[in-house]
Amino acid sequence: MTIVTGIVDPYVLPMPHPASPVVDTRWISPHNTHPNSLYHEYTWSLAPLIDNPSTGLRAINWRKCPKVFQSQVRLVAWTMINGEIRPTDLQRRGMRARGRSSPLDMVAAVREWTRLARWLHQHGIDDLGDCTDGIWRDYIPTRWAAGTSRRRARQVLGHLTRLWDFDLLSAHPSGIARPPWEAEGADDFLPGIREPGGGENSTEPLDPQVIGPLMVWAIRVVEDVADDILDAWEETQRLTATAASNRSTPGGRAALEAFLAPLMRFGTPLPAFERGGSVFLARTYVAGMTGASLRQTKWLTKRHRLSQLAARQTGPCPLRVPVTGLINGRPWREHMDFTEAATLMRHLGTAAAIVCLYLTGMRPQEVLGMRSGCCPDPESDQSGVIGRHLIRSHHFKNVTDHDGNQVSAGAERDVPWVAITPVVNAIRVLERIVPHGELLLSASHHDFTHQHKHPGALKLTALRTRIEDFVAWANREALAHDLPDQVIPEDPHGAISTARFRRSLAWHIARRPGGLVALAIQYGHMRTALDTHTANGYGARSRGGIHSVLDIETALAAADTAAQLRDRVATGEKISGPAARRAITAAAHAPRFEGRLISAKFAKQAAAYLARDGIVLHDNPDAYLICAFKRDTALCDRTAEDTVPTLNDCRPGCGNAVRTDTHARQLRERADEIDQLAAHAPDGTRQRLHRNANRLRETADAHETTKVEVTA
Structure with a gap:
């Protein structure tokens, strides 16, 4: 803190010395053991501020900052790292304003300050105090010249505002002018192209043709072959440790020669590995298997030019561990290597x-x-x-x-x-x-x-x-x-x-x-599971958990279903089911969502869209129907708070069901497929399959006898 004429200002920090730590100890958590940098050093590590294990360690490099600006920018950066913006200033900027930034934002801010300093230096300005309102207005258009999104540009303006914020809180302010967007608003200083969204909700989902086989292989590796891999790794580490600890003894040399001599004599492939396009004898493996030392193995390799021989006779390095995993019904490896x-x-x-x-x-x-x-x-x-x-x-x-x-x-x-x-x-x-x-x-x-x-x-x-x-x-x-x-x-x-x-x-x-x-x-049942008392806190919409993402996708899917129903009716398809009229009304008034980028407000809009009881359409391709979900008439297993149906629990006789001519055709096609399977099945199974096929045809027949033509 600084004392001026008897008034203590806790937000203005004292002047640091060359040997002052870059990060004050009050900001370092007890479990953080990363070394602290000193003020005079050219690289400032911000690792003492980083406790998130998935975040890379960040540092500020002062070599890129013009020397004439280094003393001023260093002081502001040190003040930002160790200080806080006054609460009164935060209140003026709204709920999202923070007194301190994350280490990643600090590094990004200093990068922007350095960029500004280089531009000022190129234009003959060597003091931050000479950065006036007019200079700010000249600089910003050049900053966007290379192309910057509005979302990114807002971040840049925020970083530059912090240069002014923390200059005011430093021990010796440079007097840099207040950025004009602080008084006039940011819109007039941002690039002209407006873009929707951002964040995880604008991220494209993985294609179904990708995620399907990807999950098959991921789960196969975890559940079917993990034991083999872990056993092989344990044996590999054991052989590596054994090879490193083996001493050169006559017995080890004899065992080494006994192991390699037959392979060399009869042209049998030698245990080898490839690295950088070249093939080498697997000396560690050989030493671990024979009891010879690495030195003895290296000597024998040179004497008999075994690496050159291994390049012509490249062989595996089998481990003495069993292979128990199966892929496609067969052992997935002849041996672990x-x-x-x-x-x-x-x-x-x-x-x-x-x-x-x-x-x-x-x-x-x-x-x-x-x-x-x-x-x-x-x-x-x-x-x-x-x-x-x-x-x-x-x-x-x-x-x-x-x-x-x-x-x-x-x-x-x-x-x-x-x-x-x-x-x-x-x-x-x-x-x-x-x-x-x-x-x-x-x-x-x-x-x-x-x-x-x-x-x-x-x-x-x-x-x-x-x-x-x-x-x-x-x-x-x-x-x-x-x-x-x-x-x-x-x-x-x-x-x-x-x-x-x-x-x-x-x-x-x-x-x-x-x-x-x-x-x-x-x-x-994931949506239901997340709504139980056990998981309600994570899935709660008010917490912005996974349910907000689920609502977005469900709303988009429902809108697509409504659009498809409109298109089918427009081409003359007829529909059936107790909710047919309601579905047509819902389809006629459902919005179309163009594109895939989702705005930050869309999660709330999606939840509100799904809450319109009785007029939201959900496609169920496995039941060959559309559900015009209405809580009072739904027969599926769900909670009282659900605004969507449990589609894998569709039940006959539900008052929300709707079918089109397309669904009836698909029911008959599926019945034919089942009959083909039944032709090659045992008696008991064949009869059961035929019954299932007949039920599908009966459902299709019911559609034909009750369908109506509706004018959209």
């Missing part, structure tokens, strides 16, 4: 992460924040009923302290996430990889090749790369196991980023209720 174990462990960790990203509804940072032990086995109640598996972990979005400032470490959710069986299996696999209490996706424990001690969890960019590598590996495996229908195609909307999984889950729940996507059937 020493040289492949690290790669398979990397893919195993990625597969488990994919399962958690898709089947929990958690945000990527929340998945990366999970720790071993976060999902204990549930206990049974007094009646012997075993409860759900619950994930108790941290969330990070909008977590603030009592002053409204972001808390980097996040906070444990008051209400845990619900975990279905595939997620529990994935967590159990990850718990076998990392020690108890450690991050399940710890960067250091998931570095199987180099085993560097990276802090925190895997970063989002690294996880995206691992997902791309997993897709390429799974596609090779699909072809090797004669499963071309399980090849994962390229997604039409680009890379499989981690943020797209959560949106994809909502899309598939809303549009694939019967399970056309792998495992979607296991999530048929």
